[in-house]
Amino acid sequence: MSDALTPPVANRVDSPREFHGDVFNDPYEWLRDKSSPEVISHLEAENAYADAVTASQEPLRQRIFDEIKARTKETDLSVPTRRGDYWYYGRSFEGKQYGVHCRCLVRDPSDWSPPVFDEHTEVPGEEVLLDENVEADGHDFFSLGAATVSPDAEILAYSTDTVGDERYTLRFKNLRTGEMYPDEITGIGGGATWAADSRTIYYTTVDEAWRPDTVWRHRLGSGLPGEKVYHEPDERFWLGVGRTRSDAYVMIAAGSSITSEVFVADASDSAAEFTSVLPRREGVEYSVEHAVVGGQDRFLILHNDGAVNFTLVEAPVSDPTDQRTLIPHDDEVRIEGVDAFADHLVVSYRRAALPRIQLWPITADGQYGTVEEIAFESELMSSGLAANPNWESPRLRVAATSFVIPVRIYDLDLVTGERVLLREQPVLGDYRPEDYEERRDWATAPDGVKIPVSLVYRKGIEFPAPTLIYGYGAYEACEDPRFSIARLSLLDRGVAFAVAHVRGGGELGRLWYEHGKLMEKKNTFTDFIAAAEHLVDEGVTRPQNLVALGGSAGGLLMGAVANMAPHLFAGILAQVPFVDPLTSILDPSLPLTITEWDEWGDPLHNSDVYAYMKSYSPYENVAAKDYPAILAMTSLNDTRVLYVEPAKWVAALRYTKTDDHPVLLKTQMTAGHGGISGRYERWKEVAFQYAWLLATADPERYGAGQVGDLLS
Structure with missing residues (x-):
């Protein structure tokens, strides 16, 4: 084997950590010092190794990058949003990494229809407020x-x-x-x-x-x-x-x-x-919005005091304790927000694991009129407010999307009820939503709880198919259906894409979150495993063709399932993964640690929390057994999940595991938690990851030595 294909070996240096009578020797803690030339050298060696192992995927990476670029309208502009005397909008230009912020004067104050501009023509009176490309130059x-x-x-x-x-x-x-x-x-x-x-x-x-x-x-x-x-x-x-x-x-x-x-x-x-x-x-918890009802100033207060899924009340600004209930608590509906306008409210809520919106008119006599749900045609359509900066406006702007329907922006006339489609996210080429199928499945967790699983694939593909399953499961974050141009490069190659809506997220209300955090965190992991098993049992895929994906707190999920059910996956892609949680949460001097104790528990002062976290921490539970192929992506300047976590995890996996599947670490040396900047650079990074996913999930077509560069 050549030196380039020999994985870096991190030195093992004893570094005992003792809490609550438990001693853990952490041999790779020395990698935390990013000011050390030895650490930087190790990360650069890891990058070189990852590049060498994946070198054969370069033609496929280039093809995927070209596809993303070809499907994207590079020179484009957003739907103008009116604010005061101006229409504000953003532009993008072919060959430019970043956006340009612009505005032009409103010509007719009585006309709320946004002007229709051709992206290639000069807009009369256009002002460039900020060109991000100029600001980014030299960085x-x-x-x-x-x-x-x-x-x-x-x-x-x-x-x-x-x-x-x-x-x-x-x-x-x-x-x-x-x-x-x-x-x-x-x-x-x-x-x-x-x-x-x-x-x-x-x-x-x-x-x-x-x-x-x-x-x-x-x-x-x-x-x-x-x-x-x-x-x-x-x-x-x-x-x-x-x-x-x-x-x-x-x-x-x-x-x-x-x-x-x-x-x-x-x-x-x-x-x-x-x-x-x-x-x-x-x-x-509570949030506050200001409204004027019947000429009186009101605070709209959304709170969970005795209402786990939240309730909405109103109160005089002069006495916020004098509350009147507008929306009572509902076990099946999680109220997520309220937006006030001069003559209506918009309530955002979640039912049946999907976000929805309601329109509440405010009548002239200070009452609330007939409530209208703003509905869309697809079962898996996500909807919500778009840009609505104006207190007084005859129109409401909303957005909707699904896994197969590009983002659509509508203006809703508040007087007539007419809904005008202003824009659908352009997808160049021959894309047709009807060529794809999206559906909702339900897996069964070990405790009998039903887990929503969203699935999208190109019609006509042969099952069992190579499949990518994604999960997050923390902070009550909801993984709602959304369209992705880049994802088409997977779907069109016969890959099915699944989202496991595991506990720890908020798709099914606040309790869905509560039962996936603190001392119930393992439900997140077992839910994901149940979703993967469901896909196998239903014939959607096979373990040898199934790859798991998650980032940040979802990277913790990836590390946990790698330890708990490595046999279920051909590969695991962990993006900026939180795989050394116990070390981080034990150290209150690290960024974000103390604020995270409400999410994960306080292992520093509670021995039960310490023991529970240690029982699932990916880094500390790496064992001498076979693991799937693993690709970990991180950034040197990440302040949320430090690069050292995946660096230590990869070193421990290589030292301990019993198989010869490659474990790769790719570190962006000039980026943060969100990854590399610039749209073309991000497309290159997506292409790198997707090529690895294809080679791992479908090695017969895309593995080493295979051509595999044709669409299905």
Whole structure:
């Protein structure tokens, strides 16, 4: 075997860790020091090895990249969104990695129909607000955080990250002159919120653990440092700040995984004091929206106090405790949000594992009219609000998509009820939704619980087929149906794609989440295994053709099922995987650790939590047995899941396992948690991963030495 095809061998250095009387010797903990030349050298050797092992896949990678590019309308623009006197929209250009933010004047204030532009023609009076390509020039990585225009439409505030560590620099551009203000604020969170005066801006900073812990207020052009508005001392809580659609209030939200508190201030007062809407109570979450009903200011409060799936109440702004129930608790319906407009509300909720929206008219006498559900034709259609920045508007913009239907943007006329399709995400070539099948299956977990499994494939493929099964299962995140141009390169090659909606997510309500976290976390893993077994039992696929995919907390899922059921999978792709959770959650000095105790438990102070986490931690449970082929993807500057976790995991797998299936580690040396930046670079990374998936799930066609580069 040549040196290039010999996997790197990480040194084993004793590093004992002792908690609650348990001693674990961690031989690869030395890989944590990314300032060490030895560590960087090891990661670069891993990259070289991964490149060598997958070199034969290069023609397939290029073909997949070309397909994604050919199906994508590279020179394009978004549907314009009206805000004040302008239509705002985004442009993309062939050959450019990043987007361009533009606007043009509203010609007829009474006409709310967005102008129809040809992406190749010059728009009269077009202003380029921000060209991300210019900002990204000279940087290996670029991420845009905030990009928000002041209420008077004269100033753009935008923030950028050129490292990948999610610490941003906030800058200000005068949109009348094109000149930059001298004000520049470094090391902040990604967002920014204008006060109503268009000269005061709110932003957050993060502590050493990358927790947004302080809200600041900056007066543009004052020459003064930012004023500290609110500091959150509880290390479990994150902060966010925003302005209500009504422009009446600025709100600060403080939240942990299980508790929240909202503070409000008058948006028109640049020196306003923030007051709590409702005092925090352990285990009670709530959010607040401002509405005007019958000429009276109201707070719409969504909370879970005695209502596990949440209830919606309204109360006078003057006394938020004087509450009237608008939507009572329902065991079958998880209320997720409410948006207020001048003459209607929009309620977002979840039923039967799918997101849905309702329209609530507000009548002239201050009552709520007949509720209308905004429905779509497909069983697996995901729907929700699109951009709706205006307090007063005769139209509501909504979006809908499924696994086979590209994203559709509609305007709903609130008077006539007419629904106008403004745009369907373009897919170039001969794509037709009717050539594909999407369906919902139900697997059975070991405890008898039914697990939703979404499935999509090209009609006419032969079963059992090569299959990719995806899972996440944490933070109540919902893996709803969504369209993907890139995924067509798998589907058109006869690969079926499945999503296991496992516990720990929120698809079936809050209890679906509760039963997949803390001391019930293993339900996430057994649910995923049950979903994979279901696909095999139903003849959709075979273990030798099944590949599992998950990222971040879903990467923990990947590591766990690799240990628990390696026989079920031909391969596992783990993206920025949280595979060393116990080491991370034991160390409160690491980014995000303390805020995560509500999700995973506190193993530092609780021996039962320690023992439970140790029993499923992927890194600590690697065993001397056969494993499937594994590809781990990570980023050197990731602050959420440190690169060291997959680096240690891969080293342990290679040292311990008994098979000869390749275990690969690919590290992006200039990226963060979201991976590499720039759309063409991202397409290349997707092509790299998809080629590996195809070679692993369908080795007869795409394995080493096979041509396998034709569509089914």
